[in-house]
Amino acid sequence: MQSQNKFNHSTKIVGVIGHPIKHSFSPLMHNIAFELAGLNYIYLPFDVPPTNLKDALKGMTALGIKGFNVTLPLKEKIFPLLKDVSEEASIIGAVNTIVNEDGILRGYNTDFYGIVESLNPFKEELNGATVSIIGSGGASRAVIYSLIRIFKVGQINIINRTEQTAESMKEYFSAKMFFNEIKAFPLVPPDLITTFRDSKLIVNTTSMGMFPEVDDSATTNKESFMKGQIVFDVIYNPVKTKLLKLAESEGATIITGLKMFVEQGSKSYELWTGEIMEKEKVHKALESYLVC
Secondary structure (H helix, E strand, C coil): CCCCCCCCCCCEEEEEEECCCCCCCHHHHHHHHHHHHCCCEEEEEEECCHHHHHHHHHHHHHHCCCEEEECCCCCCCCHHHCCEECHHHHHHCCCCEEEEECCEEEEECCHHHHHHHHHHHHHHHHCCCEEEEECCCHHHHHHHHHHHHCCCCCEEEEEECCHHHHHHHHHHHHHHHCCCCEEEEECCCCCCHHHHHCCCEEEECCCCCCCCCCCCCCCCCHHHCCCCCEEEECCCCCCCCHHHHHHHHCCCEEECHHHHHHHHHHHHHHHHHCCCCCHHHHHHHHHCCCCC
8 A cells, every 4th residue: 555655756646726725625535545545646735716727727737737626616717728628517617627638638527426426316206306406606507417417307496695696507507408497596594495395306505504614504494394305415524514404304315415525536536547436435534534
């Protein structure tokens, strides 16, 4: 097994760019995975403000960085700076993984894979169903794409603090994927209780409830949830957010963000290394570090 203290001229560097970056557990996840596999890689965090993004990409290319993840607030901002992006990233309009192939930066969206793997056990239930998505950022875009492309849902409700942003996303996907069953709502609790209860699936793609703001939630009303629903939160720290605890207390099936985090990370890992991540071992290792 390759010790993480024994790096040499052959060590390949990957990492994550974002601003701020200190909240990310991606370095921990990937360095655990590299250690388990004995790969001579190291994963580093790079704090890159949006104003420095273009120069950072030039630097990554010049230094021969093998690849990197992209997190908030750069997932959408990086998109127009890339000449080559995957099909799903192109439609989603957001990139979270870059592979440096001989100086050419290729963009991918592995959030898509993480979402699909997380929701696959419920594929039949979601076919034709009404779903509600909280938020309208890069993660929300990946969720919407997945629900239309893979799960064939019947209706999507986009719920956002700024209704105009939700309306813009509605128009984008209606035009891009020819899916017209999308509605936009402002996030004004408790007005959305009926909307939530009418949804087979509720997905939180915002940072509400993320550590240290663990008491925050898109809704605090138990009437928003019921038995037979599926509630999915992309936040992985804490593993069980206030939203998930509330939903679970009302009999809903919950999906934690840690599942998605490891699944999307494993796809990035595969793109960079050509190897398959030991997902179960990585998942168990991460649980011990996260707030439950």
